[in-house]
Amino acid sequence: MxxxxxxxxxxxxxxxxxxxxxxxxxxxxxxxxxxxxxxxxxxxxxxxxxxxxxxxxxxxxxxxxxxxxxxxxxxxxxxxxxIGYLFQDYALFPHMTVEKNIWYGVKKKHYKEEQDTIKQLLHVLGIEHLLQKYPHQVSGGEKQRVGLARALATRxxxxxxxxxxxxxxxxxxxxxxxxxxxxxxxxxxxxxxxxxxxxxxxxxxxxxxxxxxxxxxxxxxxxxxxxxx
Structure with missing residues (x-):
């Protein structure tokens, strides 16, 4: 409920x-x-x-x-x-890998404590295999999932x-x-x-x-x- x-x-x-x-x-x-x-x-x-x-x-x-x-x-x-914000065009950084895009908004001092959260997001969204790819190498649906993961990575x-x-x-x-x-x-x-x-x-x-x-x-x-x- x-x-x-x-x-x-x-x-x-x-x-x-x-x-x-x-x-x-x-x-x-x-x-x-x-x-x-x-x-x-x-x-x-x-x-x-x-x-x-x-x-x-x-x-x-x-x-x-x-x-x-x-x-x-x-x-x-x-x-x-x-506040997490997923823009219409997803606003992913083209020069960063998927992994770096997802971690972008997480403060360095919180990296260790957020590892489990981001691991769960990657699993739920099914994008573990995309981490080393760049935005131009993934589909529209995959971009949307990456954008969601980045928006939620900051809790x-x-x-x-x-x-x-x-x-x-x-x-x-x-x-x-x-x-x-x-x-x-x-x-x-x-x-x-x-x-x-x-x-x-x-x-x-x-x-x-x-x-x-x-x-x-x-x-x-x-x-x-x-x-x-």
Whole structure:
């Protein structure tokens, strides 16, 4: 059973964008929240504000009792928020091997204690055999798995995923959807996923927020069974 009360993330933000004023408010427990809606509706901006890559004009972004952003106060830098972010293009470093990409965000003083965590990630994602390859030598689905491993290697409190499966073929996409569900069952942290694919949103989301012109147009709760692995 999912303990949705754990690791509560609260998001309240306003931000003036080119064509409209964004005003978004939601809370996330240890669940998968999907942000769906048309291109340009503000979905990625929400992720960037949570991650600290962009700052709202006003509002509050807090995980449990820790504020990342609060109106009138200095924002917590992105590197100090302990948030994993999987970008749409995975943002892997082309000059680094898969192994070095995965370890990139782990502080050297934590290398020894994180070895077991990363070994588990490699096994769960099935990418042990890719460690000495470079990003251009692996497939799109493998890049997605490497990006996930890198995002989770730092033991994030929240995982953000921006259209992570959009570039994959149908079969690979379905496989990666199952892996996302399985990883969430293991890690039990808030996942916030941006997608414009409503079928994907229904498969992955415990809740779906439909975003339009910077506002929540509708909210839907999904009840689905996740296969035990």
């Amino acid at each position: 999912k303990k949705w009360g754990k690791r509560m993330l609260s998001v309240q933000l306003t931000k003036r964008l080119a064509h409209y004023e964004m005003a978004i408010q939601f809370d996330v427990g240890a669940e998968i929240l999907v942000l769906a809606g048309p291109s340009g509706s503000g979905k990625t901006t929400v992720l960037n504000c949570v991650a600290g890559l962009v700052h709202p004009d006003s509002g509050l972004i807090a995980l449990k009792d820790r504020s990342f952003y609060k109106s009138g106060e200095k924002p917590v830098p992105a590197r100090e928020r302990q 994030p409190s929240v995982l953000l995923l921006d259209e992570p499966l959009s570039a994959l073929d149908k079969e690979t996409r379905q496989q990666c959807q199952e892996e996302l569900l399985r990883l969430h069952e293991i890690w039990q942290i808030p996942f916030i996923i941006v997608t414009h694919d409503l079928e994907e949103a229904e498969k992955l989301g415990d809740r779906i927020l439909y975003i339009d012109q910077g506002h929540i147009a509708d909210e839907k709760r999904i009840k689905h069974l996740v296969t035990a692995y």
